[in-house]
Amino acid sequence: MLIQIQVALTHLTGRRRQTLVSLTGVVLGVAFFLAVSSMMRGSEKDFIKRLVDNSPHITVSDDYRRPRTQPAELRWADGAVRVSNVKPQTETRGIRGYRERLAFVESLPALRVAPLLIGSAVLTFAGREQGVTLSGIVPKVMKTISTLPEKMIKGSIDALEGDPNGIIIGTGLAEKFNLTLGRNLSVVAASGGSRAMKVVGIFRTGNALYDENQTFTLLKRSQVLFDRSNRVNRLLIQLDAPYAARDVARQIEAVIGYKAVSWVEASEDILSLLIVRNIIMYSVVSAILIVASFGIYNTLSTIVLEKTRDIAILKSIGFHARDIRLIFLFEGVIIGVIGSVFGLALGAAIMRMLSIVQLKPPGVSEKVFLPIWWGPEQFALATAFAMASCILAAYLPARRAGSVHPVEILRGAA
Incomplete structure (x- = not known):
């Protein structure tokens, strides 16, 4: 496995410009995914906190x-009985x-x-x-x-x-x-x-x-x-x-x-709206990483085309198809890991800047801060999306590289 990683690094460093473009796409994708999602989740949690804190969690009424x-x-539980227009008893x-x-x-x-x-x-x-x-x-x-x-x-x-x-x-x-x-x-x-x-x-x-x-x-x-x-x-x-x-x-x-009504029951329509909003938000920010994955796909596809003869030589000296696929999958993983690390750092910096921004909406006397959520699961989610995008982008080029027939390539080269 070590030799596959070495070959993968050689491929990436041999095409520095394309690798840098792909890496930049992942870094920006992770950073904006993290910044946008943390701001949206922060606003959601702030809204729910205000909703929960400013009203009872449960209200028991005299109804x-x-x-x-x-x-x-x-008296006639099984009979065809229907009582209507019953006037409630006057009581305190x-x-x-x-x-x-x-x-x-x-x-x-x-x-x-x-x-x-x-x-x-x-x-x-x-x-x-x-x-x-x-x-x-x-x-x-x-x-x-x-x-x-x-x-x-x-x-x-x-x-x-x-x-x-x-x-x-x-x-x-x-x-x-x-x-x-x-x-x-x-x-x-x-x-x-x-x-x-x-x-x-x-x-x-x-x-x-x-x-x-x-x-x-x-x-x-x-x-x-x-x-x-x-x-x-x-x-x-x-x-x-x-x-x-x-x-x-x-x-x-x-x-x-x-009758006992919980805040969840009383605000069910609002909570449903927040779920829909989260789906839309994650779809939009995930699209950024999907766009970045096209850059990785393009880079690795170009490497496969340029390194067809090298791949044939590797197969002829004993590399299996799975070993070739691993080389290109490792290239996607390397880009994903490095891009995630720098993307998380850039995203955290953007979140920090957003957290100190003060806004004064029209008609409001006090300034408000943008609510930013710093939950660790948000960082993990951004990393997971980035890694999944990079691996999926590397899969097709890896599969194509693994299907190269060394005899035909080397015969044609001769």
């Missing part, structure tokens, strides 16, 4: 996935016996859960009114499952514990009503309950709609306002392993009965 079975259908909405259900969820490993009571309310200040979503929370628990504490620009969610009539609002609402910390406003719930409340915190998420319409207060205060004593209508759950959310949601729903 049922399927409507309750009617007594008539239970919320998760019944939520403390027992909350205790069950808390008993599951590797997760954190927070109860919420969410409803609609109208805020009134200086003659102006604004419909908002009012969420009753337990501050110390909310901090374990939400990024809200990180989004606070004034005050903190702990201030709710010190002021039972405190309320936290977003920057959009604060700017619209010209509100600051310590200002009082009136809150009227959809149930008719009202209360004068004081602004104890202001947050900013960057989502204008959320910042203008979302507010927070103590869970006990919201229960009084919405007239739902000892009730909640949401259980927000965060997992240590977000991608296990679908299975955990099914387990929770099977036990407590209420």
